[in-house]
């Protein structure tokens with residue numbers, strides 16, 4: 001395997017066994033991600049997205065296939081090498097439960113460094129830098145319960161970067177957030193990708209979040225079925241009526257966020273704001289009812 005890729009996976013198979021039952025979560029999945037890329041993984045529930053991310057992050061092992069991350073062959077690593085790999089090479093951000101509720105934001109960011117024995121002064125300096133990167137210096141001494149969901153995820157991102165890993169893996173990091181906060185969090189991920197040069201792979205259900213990535217991979221039934229740039233993904237290639245409805249709803253949500261911003265910046269009057277917002281919301285409602293009629297929970 002060459003060292004030019006951040007991730008190089010070939011023919012990954014993952015079979016989960018529980019008693020008699022076998023689930024083949026990955027069915028010969030191959031993928032390469034270049035160093036410095038930001039990639040979004042999308043796909044239906046149960047398609048294998050989290051399974052892939054967990055294998056890439058050394059949290060789980062593939063049943064078969066080869067996998068190299070940042071030049072290390074994960075299949076050859078023993079348990080303690082995997083622990084080391086997880087500490088130094090990967091930063092994880094999950095959908096929730098990223099932070100320890102009894103510690104302040106600052107302490108949460110320092111914790112992974114303390115685990116590696118970094119000295120107090122150096123920890124403090126780096127923590128301040130990272131909390132600055134995610135724009136939350138004034139919230140440093142707050143506990144997670146005193147932060148909004150979006151702020152908590154930004155602190156989680158800072159904590160994931162504590163030990164300066166080259167790779168950040170994020171499993172639905174915006175999954176519990178409203179549209180506006182989701183976009184704020186994904187914009188910080190994009191900033192970390194561009195300004196700190198981190199390779200980022202994130203799973204998301206949200207098409208707008210996915211579009212912040214440089215490349216979108218769709219997983220279906222344990223293999224990658226499409227690999228596109230966001231502009232292509234946005235093209236009218238929807239595979240089904242429900243996908244089309246969902247895409248239109250997502251688009252309207254985006255327009256609503258923009259409308260809010262325009263109004264706050266004073267670019268439109270309050271009358272214009274109310275009229276356009278009402279129209280958009282009406283359309284959204286109709287589309288939502290149509291999805292509901294089709295039995296899709298949106």
Ligand SMILES: Nc1ncnc2c1ncn2[C@@H]1O[C@H](COP(=O)(O)OP(=O)(O)OP(=O)(O)O)[C@@H](O)[C@H]1O
Nearest residue numbers: 016017018023025044045046047048049050051052
């Ligand atoms: N620990 C496990 N034991 C048994 N089966 C599992 C386990 N983890 C996942 N699976 C199964 O493997 C398949 C892929 O699961 P995975 O969690 O990777 O899906 P996903 O794409 O992340 O879905 P979602 O969008 O709902 O998070 C599913 O059929 C799931 O039920």
Ligand SMILES: [Mg+2]
Nearest residue numbers: 049050051171
């Ligand atoms: Mg998942």
